[in-house]
Amino acid sequence: MSFLIVDSTTWTITILGWIIVFAALLFLVGIFLLVPKIIQGSIKRSLKEKGKTNITDDQLEISGETNAVIASALYMYLNENHDDESNVITIKQVRRRYSPWSSKLYGMNNMGFPK
Amino acid sequence: MRKLVTFCFVVAILFCFQVAFGTDLNAAVNSAAADGGVLKGLASLWEFTGFANVHYTHVIMIAVGLFFIFLAIKYDYEPLLLIPIGTGIILGNIPFLAGYKIGLYEEGSVLNYLYFGVKQGIYPPLIFLGIGAMTDFSSLISNPKLMILGAAAQVGIFGTFLGASALGFLPNEAGAIAIIGGADGPTAIFLSSKLAPDLMGAIAIAAYSYMALVPVIQPPIMRLLVPKKERAIKMKPPRAVSTTEKILFPLIGLLLTTFIAPSALPLLGMLFFGNLLKESGVTERLADTARNSLINIVTILLGITVGASTQADVFLTMDSIKIFGLGALSFVIATAGGLLFARLLNLMLKKDNKINPLIGAAGVSAVPDSARVVQQEGLKTDPNNHLLMHAMAPNVSGVIGSAVAAGIMLSFLM
Numbered sequence: 001m002s003f004l005i006v007d008s009t010t011w012t013i014t015i016l017g018w019i020i021v022f023a024a025l026l027f028l029v030g031i032f033l034l035v036p037k038i039i040q041g042s043i044k045r046s047l048k049e050k051g052k053t054n055i056t057d058d059q060l061e062i063s064g065e066t067n068a069v070i071a072s073a074l075y076m077y078l079n080e081n082h083d084d085e086s087n088v089i090t091i092k093q094v095r096r097r098y099s100p101w102s103s104k105l106y107g108m109n110n111m112g113f114p115k
Numbered sequence: 116m117r118k119l120v121t122f123c124f125v126v127a128i129l130f131c132f133q134v135a136f137g138t139d140l141n142a143a144v145n146s147a148a149a150d151g152g153v154l155k156g157l158a159s160l161w162e163f164t165g166f167a168n169v170h171y172t173h174v175i176m177i178a179v180g181l182f183f184i185f186l187a188i189k190y191d192y193e194p195l196l197l198i199p200i201g202t203g204i205i206l207g208n209i210p211f212l213a214g215y216k217i218g219l220y221e222e223g224s225v226l227n228y229l230y231f232g233v234k235q236g237i238y239p240p241l242i243f244l245g246i247g248a249m250t251d252f253s254s255l256i257s258n259p260k261l262m263i264l265g266a267a268a269q270v271g272i273f274g275t276f277l278g279a280s281a282l283g284f285l286p287n288e289a290g291a292i293a294i295i296g297g298a299d300g301p302t303a304i305f306l307s308s309k310l311a312p313d314l315m316g317a318i319a320i321a322a323y324s325y326m327a328l329v330p331v332i333q334p335p336i337m338r339l340l341v342p343k344k345e346r347a348i349k350m351k352p353p354r355a356v357s358t359t360e361k362i363l364f365p366l367i368g369l370l371l372t373t374f375i376a377p378s379a380l381p382l383l384g385m386l387f388f389g390n391l392l393k394e395s396g397v398t399e400r401l402a403d404t405a406r407n408s409l410i411n412i413v414t415i416l417l418g419i420t421v422g423a424s425t426q427a428d429v430f431l432t433m434d435s436i437k438i439f440g441l442g443a444l445s446f447v448i449a450t451a452g453g454l455l456f457a458r459l460l461n462l463m464l465k466k467d468n469k470i471n472p473l474i475g476a477a478g479v480s481a482v483p484d485s486a487r488v489v490q491q492e493g494l495k496t497d498p499n500n501h502l503l504m505h506a507m508a509p510n511v512s513g514v515i516g517s518a519v520a521a522g523i524m525l526s527f528l529m
Contacts, residue, residue: 006280010289014273017523024375024519025266025512031367032259035360062355 168210172427180204180422186327193327193484196300199415200323203422219423230420233315236308238417239301240381245410246301246482246514247365247389248402255508256360257353260460261474265512267456268478271296271449272520275441282437287311290524292438295322296445297517298329298481304421305382306521310528316424317435321442323421329484330491332443333450333476337492340454341472345461346496348471350505358396365390372519378529379522386518446479453478453509470505477506480513 040061047055161167183201187194206226211217219226232238255262275296279289291311294303295318303322307315325332337346369387373380392402424430457475464470473492477485486506493502 006277010277010280010286013286013290013524013527014277017276017520017527018270018273020375020523021269021516021520022263022266024372025262025516027371027375028368028515029259029262031371032256032262032360032364035363035367036357039357039359063352065352067355068352 163212165210168212170210170427172431173208173210176208176425176427176430177205180208192330193323195414196323196418197327199418200320200422203419204425206419207423207426219420219426220429226420226423229416230424232416233304233420233424234308234312236305236381238413239305240385241413242301242410242417243382243518244385244389244405245413247386248393248405249410250390250482250511251507252364252390252511253356253361254353254504255511256356256364258505258508261470261505261508262512263460264453264457264475264478264509265480265514265516266478267475268449268453268480268509268513269297269516269520270452271298271445271479272517274448275445276524278444279441282441284437287528288314290528291315291318292441293445294318294517294521294524295325295438295442296449296479297513297520298322298326298446298449298479298485299514299517300326301417302382302517302521304417306524309525313429314434314438316421316430317438319421320425321439325442325446326481326484329446329481330488332446333485333488334492336447336450337454337473337476340451341458343496345458345472346493347500348469349497349500350471350502351468353504358394361394362391365394368515372515376519376522376526378525379518382518382521383515386514449479450476471500471502474502474506474509478509478513478516480510480517482510482514483507486510
């Protein structure tokens, strides 16, 4: 059966397909709205077992802004932390003992020198 | 003296050959000249060259390849994709004499072996593995309702399916063309390799071209459909996401989406597997390989072979032109769908929890380009409004949504 240029099967695939995509992602949304609550519940329970009874949701949830501040503070600390130097500059004089291996007198380059 | 020795040596070798194989070289050369053999040889050489086999369609396609490379280098439009694809288009359209295992479609040629990964849908899941290993889903986990925008933007896929069917394409071809609206190259290649292998070159090129052109296509639609006041909405910063949630996301996502659309198992399985490698925290080496070396190698192979699959004789057809038209339409529909749904969603949200409708445009997938476009458009309206992190949520959910849609299309049309 044709309806608005295309046949009914095409319409079925179109509408049903989109609904299934929506349903799949809605299901994921539902689960991920639930997961943090379950995690918070288990944290609260474990804290209660340790004797900390008056815990509010705000104390468990760290906002993105707080996280950003902590992250930037750590970044600055780790990157701008500079070694303390003694400010004493030492120039070490290089001295080599005489050796015929590096001697100019016995070098090959001396062959053409006028005597 | 040395020249004389060399000459004698060469003469001695020639003499040895003559004795060993019983061939009189001089006689052979003389007889060839007498029969016009030299001319014949030159004529045969000429037949082998590209100049003898060139057709104007080859020149057009080579120009297209060069244009892709130009776009990538000059305007920085998806260079990691357009340079391999552009080079592939040039490679695939160098004219040659058929039958010598040179071309991509000739059994036994090197390009044909590399093309096997595209034809059998091997490369796209490997790309998804890398994408999974480099994607941070935390913006999505922190605000799960933004995931719906990724689903809304998939209207582009289903709208194009209607359009392609109306233009007379067979249902399987229409399904393969429709996936261009998913704005996801690997998914488009995966689905078209299964549903319409003959159209794969055109579909892949259209998908990647429009993905590269996201910064050109989306902004006018954004400005048209979202009033300035709504473009300036500032969203709440996302909450911090715990490691447990990050580990649970790929596991739950994998189970749920693959149970709904098992046909998309190679794509979704690899995507969530890659993400689990990243988030588990104990497989950093594997995650590192997946998001760097592996995805780079596969991108090179995929790009070059998809480009080479556009041989003029199979690519320059009326169908390809229709596919390009439908591709553009699907991007427009998908962007508009995401934006309008975001505005609709705002009607149901509390005043202090509104979302900026611009992020709906990122639901088309095209990671991360469309999110970047949202950020730029947001900054144009208000220089202090940074929407990138918020836009990444519908952006990655668009990837999941388009893979699910591909699986549904496969289930209906295979």
